[in-house]
Amino acid sequence: MAIADTVLTETVIDVSDRHTLADYSAASAGLPFATEQGYCDLHRRINETGHRCIDYGQARGAEGTMLDRLCLGYVDEKFWHFIVNDSFAKYPAHAWHRLLPLAASLKPRIQFVKRNWTFEIKPKTGVLLYPFGWSTRLSFLIVGPHSLADLADVVDCLVNGRCIRPMSGPTPLRSAEYFEHIADGVRTDAFAGSETNDTAGPAALMVVTVLAKHGPSPSVKALTSADQTTMLRLVRPTDRPSSKPFADRVRYLLPNDPFQYALVHEGRYFMWLQSRMRPEKRNRQLLRCHHNNTFESLDRARHLKALIDNAVQSPSSGAAESLLRAAEAELNRPCYKGKLVLDFVQGQEVKDSLKQFAG
Amino acid sequence: MHFDWFPRKPYLGLYCLSVIGLLIVWAAPKSLLAQGPPTPSPTTTQVTLDISTTPSRQAVARQEQFDIFIVVTNKSALEVHNLSVSLFNGDFSAVRLPSFPAPLPGFNSAEGTASIEAKPSAQFKQQQILFAFTYTWLNDGQKVTVIQGSAVAIQVVRPFDEEAKGLLGGGAALLYLLLPVIPLLLGYQLVDRWLSGEFQFPTFGTQYVVPAFLVAMLLNLVLLLAFKQLSVDYTEPATMLAILVGSFLVGIGFAALRRYQDLRLITFWRYDERDQAPTYLKKALLRPNAPPFYETATGTDDEGASWSGILLHQPAAGFALGATFQVSRPVGRPDLPEASQEELDQIFANGALRPGLGPRRKLIKLLERHKLVPNPATPIQQDGNPQDSAVVTGLKGFHVRQRQPTEIVVLT
Numbered sequence: 194m195a196i197a198d199t200v201l202t203e204t205v206i207d208v209s210d211r212h213t214l215a216d217y218s219a220a221s222a223g224l225p226f227a228t229e230q231g232y233c234d235l236h237r238r239i240n241e242t243g244h245r246c247i248d249y250g251q252a253r254g255a256e257g258t259m260l261d262r263l264c265l266g267y268v269d270e271k272f273w274h275f276i277v278n279d280s281f282a283k284y285p286a287h288a289w290h291r292l293l294p295l296a297a298s299l300k301p302r303i304q305f306v307k308r309n310w311t312f313e314i315k316p317k318t319g320v321l322l323y324p325f326g327w328s329t330r331l332s333f334l335i336v337g338p339h340s341l342a343d344l345a346d347v348v349d350c351l352v353n354g355r356c357i358r359p360m361s362g363p364t365p366l367r368s369a370e371y372f373e374h375i376a377d378g379v380r381t382d383a384f385a386g387s388e389t390n391d392t393a394g395p396a397a398l399m400v401v402t403v404l405a406k407h408g409p410s411p412s413v414k415a416l417t418s419a420d421q422t423t424m425l426r427l428v429r430p431t432d433r434p435s436s437k438p439f440a441d442r443v444r445y446l447l448p449n450d451p452f453q454y455a456l457v458h459e460g461r462y463f464m465w466l467q468s469r470m471r472p473e474k475r476n477r478q479l480l481r482c483h484h485n486n487t488f489e490s491l492d493r494a495r496h497l498k499a500l501i502d503n504a505v506q507s508p509s510s511g512a513a514e515s516l517l518r519a520a521e522a523e524l525n526r527p528c529y530k531g532k533l534v535l536d537f538v539q540g541q542e543v544k545d546s547l548k549q550f551a552g
Numbered sequence: 553m554h555f556d557w558f559p560r561k562p563y564l565g566l567y568c569l570s571v572i573g574l575l576i577v578w579a580a581p582k583s584l585l586a587q588g589p590p591t592p593s594p595t596t597t598q599v600t601l602d603i604s605t606t607p608s609r610q611a612v613a614r615q616e617q618f619d620i621f622i623v624v625t626n627k628s629a630l631e632v633h634n635l636s637v638s639l640f641n642g643d644f645s646a647v648r649l650p651s652f653p654a655p656l657p658g659f660n661s662a663e664g665t666a667s668i669e670a671k672p673s674a675q676f677k678q679q680q681i682l683f684a685f686t687y688t689w690l691n692d693g694q695k696v697t698v699i700q701g702s703a704v705a706i707q708v709v710r711p712f713d714e715e716a717k718g719l720l721g722g723g724a725a726l727l728y729l730l731l732p733v734i735p736l737l738l739g740y741q742l743v744d745r746w747l748s749g750e751f752q753f754p755t756f757g758t759q760y761v762v763p764a765f766l767v768a769m770l771l772n773l774v775l776l777l778a779f780k781q782l783s784v785d786y787t788e789p790a791t792m793l794a795i796l797v798g799s800f801l802v803g804i805g806f807a808a809l810r811r812y813q814d815l816r817l818i819t820f821w822r823y824d825e826r827d828q829a830p831t832y833l834k835k836a837l838l839r840p841n842a843p844p845f846y847e848t849a850t851g852t853d854d855e856g857a858s859w860s861g862i863l864l865h866q867p868a869a870g871f872a873l874g875a876t877f878q879v880s881r882p883v884g885r886p887d888l889p890e891a892s893q894e895e896l897d898q899i900f901a902n903g904a905l906r907p908g909l910g911p912r913r914k915l916i917k918l919l920e921r922h923k924l925v926p927n928p929a930t931p932i933q934q935d936g937n938p939q940d941s942a943v944v945t946g947l948k949g950f951h952v953r954q955r956q957p958t959e960i961v962v963l964t
Binding site: 198199200407408409410412414415449451452467468470471 | 884
């Protein structure tokens with residue numbers, strides 16, 4: 194088949210970076226992230242408000258440079274019930290031991306700098322704050338008819354191009370530049386400013402999921418060579434020839450089903466779940482949940498691994514033993530057992546990290 | 553009436569018996585004289601011809617020519633005039649008849665050879681050919697015409713009769729019986745094996761002798777009842793061809809009738825590698841006795857190549873493999889009608905084809921009307937390489953290693 198016949202109408206792209214503290218000596222300089230008591234109290238305080246959000250200024254006593262509002266980074270949904278087995282009202286008490294995050298909105302709004310595309314790209318930003326680091330999130334909802342090739346161009350723009358324009362600045366930024374720009378503000382607002390010693394992940398996590406489409410689906414088993422090239426650009430936006438065959442990048446989300454799969458390349462995931470794209474019953478909601486849960490779980494697992502890795506590399510970093518044990522436990526027994534998450538958690542890299550940590 | 557007077561007059565009884573005895577004695581010489589040869593008229597002169605007819609052979613086949621040697625001897629002193637011979641038998645015709653000297657003087661002989669041919673319709677049996685010799689002679693100046701007959705016995709035999717006599721115990725009869733039956737059985741076997749996927753020239757094995765003999769007997773009985781006078785010449789080329797072809801066709805027809813379903817499958821539902829997706833799906837989904845479920849089979853052929861695809865049964869050829877397809881509404885073609893959601897709901901449930909023939913028929917109808925467009929879902933794989941065709945046939949020695957339930961068509 195020719196994937197040109199496939200018309201996507203709604204796609205979501207979530208991107209996040211990862212910063213993990215390498216030294217906790219200055220952790221108490223910003224938000225109360227240094228101790229279990231302070232961290233849980235902040236959660237309780239936010240939870241007691243009607244909207245479960247407070248202004249950053251209310252928490253810190255001064256306006257933030259980058260952070261706008263602080264909210265609970267979890268909701269009363271099944272995904273979090275897997276992590277905390279208690280009533281939702283008591284979640285703040287588990288915030289430290291269960292590594293529950295805070296979600297902060299960002300002050301600077303952004304625009305996606307479009308090319309000659311007729312579809313709409315709606316951006317959304319935020320930061321997930323943990324006692325041991327943060328993740329800046331970029332979420333793009335693409336609405337309107339677009340092809341897989343268009344989608345690959347958007348991914349290419351996000352990875353390689355200057356597509357993110359802060360409302361406050363005239364110059365479009367690369368995503369890496371934007372993440373670093375946000376990171377500076379987060380260090381200042383939530384941690385110890387320039388004193389913050391953190392490590393960044395080598396590559397941003399990206400999860401792309403098609404939510405709705407018209408026409409045929411790209412069967413992963415029936416792609417022509419040209420189709421494979423186009424599809425591969427969704428996770429590997431480069432012209433350099435690939436050393437691995439296309440089939441090695443395919444993960445079947447249902448056994449041998451050519452319409453339920455993911456393409457994977459170095460922290461970038463493209464998911465096609467045909468069974469959830471059918472516009473009936475709760476499919477749309479379930480598909481969105483699947484995307485969100487996958488993205489959340491992967492981001493969280495990568496973060497926990499980095500926490501373990503940093504502790505292994507710098508035993509004197511001062512990371513709380515309880516955080517490390519919680520991270521170790523969750524990596525050993527992931528709460529969300531999605532196929533892609535399990536692939537990552539049960540992969541050799543995580544195994545090696547856990548082995549070194551245990552040793 | 554009273555008869556009691558007789559014993560009372562014995563002389564009268566003796567008298568009566570004497571009269572009767574005299575009458576018998578008087579009559580006896582007269583009746584004996586009446587049974588003897590008639591006394592020739594003193595004015596009649598008898599002409600006698602001694603005719604000898606000798607055939608060159610005792611048995612002939614149809615349309616075969618043979619000679620009759622004729623010797624005529626005039627045993628009288630008178631001349632015989634206008635001696636000629638003619639033949640009387642509807643199954644034979646005279647090719648050439650001899651001519652005799654005219655006149656044939658007294659106490660002389662003449663000889664000649666008649667060439668005779670058995671007609672194509674001559675009956676196979678012992679026949680009597682009558683030669684009628686006509687001649688005239690003068691009796692006191694008065695012309696007398698006489699016809700004198702001489703018969704020749706000739707056996708009209710079937711072809712190869714002589715050869716068949718070399719076979720033991722009625723072998724010829726058996727061969728004659730079997731001749732129309734063997735093509736019938738071969739024709740039957742040919743079609744039967746073809747429909748069974750074992751296309752090869754059939755053999756007439758020993759296991760067929762008894763049924764063939766039985767069929768032959770019945771066939772001949774039927775022919776005998778239907779055509780009592782039928783006497784078929786198998787060596788006549790047209791007849792033999794007609795018998796062979798007719799019998800062969802009857803055998804084919806019988807096999808075709810008996811395996812009507814297979815014949816229908818092979819004629820109308822045979823998979824072809826040139827089949828496009830709608831045709832292939834129609835053949836797979838709507839064929840007689842189509843399976844309710846389909847399986848993806850993985851296996852190897854006799855050349856060691858690895859194959860994977862939907863396992864299909866090709867009529868008379870074993871296995872075929874097919875691709876799976878997705879169907880969706882046409883996109884970007886406003887000229888094409890679209891299937892309505894209601895139509896799709898009647899055919900699919902959760903993207904899978906609903907069970908039953910009705911949804912399958914509706915699906916094919918929508919495909920044929922281009923309201924749905926098929927696209928490959930999982931192509932046939934040979935050694936890991938996807939194949940372009942919707943169906944692959946001609947797999948020799950395909951051995952299935954693994955089967956897995958699969959939807960042959962899904963809605964996307």
